[in-house]
Amino acid sequence: MTSATPDAEAMKAFNKSIVDEFRANAGKVGGQFANADLLLLTTTGAKSNQPRLTPVAYLRIDGMMIIVGSYAGADINPAWVHNLRANPLARVEVGIDVFDVTARELPAAERDEIFPKVVAVAPGFADYQARTGRVIPLFELQRV
Template sequence: MTEEMPDTGTINAFNTSIIDEFRANGGKVGGQFEGANLLLLTTTGAKSGEPRVNPLAYFRIDGKLIIIGSFAGAPVSPAWVHNLRANPAAHVEIGTDAFDVTARELPPAERDALFEKVAASAPGFAEYQAKTSRVIPLFELQPA
């Protein structure tokens, strides 16, 4: 099992293009994410205190808005996970709607049950979990 770290510069450039396309098209993007449920999550940088925007897949499961810290199965969580753990207050854009949220990391039993539902609808996340030794975290975003 090889765990590779994604290149930060490449990720940032890729994310910036998705964010720009998302905002220019009312939350719609093309390419590999065409038709996917994407949101923009703005967190506060744990070290910098600066706003950080990340495009993420999201799921609505059992009435909950769920995001997944998969980082494509990398050996570490994405930076936004660290930011939410340090400061759970965040801002979300879905389509043309924008609102404040409070993130709640799901405890193990709840995470495991919901992860099965995520993996059933999006098998790629099960593949990411299989690639890494860390437990991929799930967060519920609750309106603030």
């Protein structure tokens, strides 16, 4: 089963409201993300070379900070995946803490080992994986 790609303008507006709420409340947001661990990820656009800001859920698995390129189960990766593959240096905001990271995409074997642990913590990612034919990538964010 495949999933439609989210509408770009709707996603932009939705993400802006999450970013605004995140920054106004020291990293806390309500609604569907009320109990989620969110960070703000600033990547460098792969084509534009411009900063790109995206709210992303993160998980701590086996001592690693992991982000999941699920895009709600769409058949394409979120833009930040493409950006990190082109330039793995990024900046994150976690609560009021801001720091630089290097993103490391987990290779297939490691991704396959870690993904069940991701699903154990956040079962929704299993639904997203079931909606798409692509393998949802996982990235470890390592503080620089």
